[in-house]
Amino acid sequence: MTPDTLSLIQSVAGHAEDGRGPAPVHLWNPDNCGEMDLVIRADGVWMHEGSPIGRPQLVRLLATVLRKDPDGYYLVTPVEKLKITVEDVPFRAVRVDREGDDLVFTTDMGERVAAGAEHPVRVETDSATGEPTPYVHVRGDLEARIERSVFYELVEMAALADGRMTVRSGGIDFALGAVT
Incomplete structure (x- = not known):
């Protein structure tokens, strides 16, 4: 540089x-x-x-x-x-807080985003291992990978709906994965 x-x-x-x-x-x-x-x-x-x-x-x-x-x-x-x-995405979601009806993620850069329509949560599942990799949209086309410990917190907050674990934020249900 x-x-x-x-x-x-x-x-x-x-x-x-x-x-x-x-x-x-x-x-x-x-x-x-x-x-x-x-x-x-x-x-x-x-x-x-x-x-x-x-x-x-x-x-x-x-x-x-x-x-x-x-x-x-x-x-x-x-x-x-x-x-x-x-190599993957540029940021890490290192914290999640429940603020009213919203899940607010804090990134390793100090940015805070409330999951919802503008900041969706998505989970990719490795087809070979079944390992989930969760992400949250931060800004533009940039995402943060949700750290494992933060994902465990989400799982603890999750409700069951149609055989899937989901969390709700910003009026939207986000699927975390299937219950097996």
Whole structure:
């Protein structure tokens, strides 16, 4: 990551710092400037040039300018667009709280989203192992994988409906999996 790129990201990422949330990357359409050696591993660790990024503030800063396009993930500013690698999804849902009728997830980046029509919960099941992998929509086309301990909390909150465990949030029932 060049100092110029980092400086540009810092200048446009003020949205998160002043409470307005992530930068409006959906409004920016710069030319693709190539690829950056940045990998978000399946376990949630952000790696730059083969080494973990050790500064959580830097990871949060980069997350504010992250966007998923049909052909992959990018860090986007008004004048640059750099492709990065994401092994699964970029974020982790590390906490869930019941707030009234809503389930509110907190990501590893500190973002909070209430599950519902705009932030659905989905569960993929590995056909070979039967292992569930749950996700919650965060913003744009970005999702967070729900950590195992958080998924266990959801299972404890679940009700049975038509042979499936479901949780309700935002007026919507979300299926967690079949009861066997």
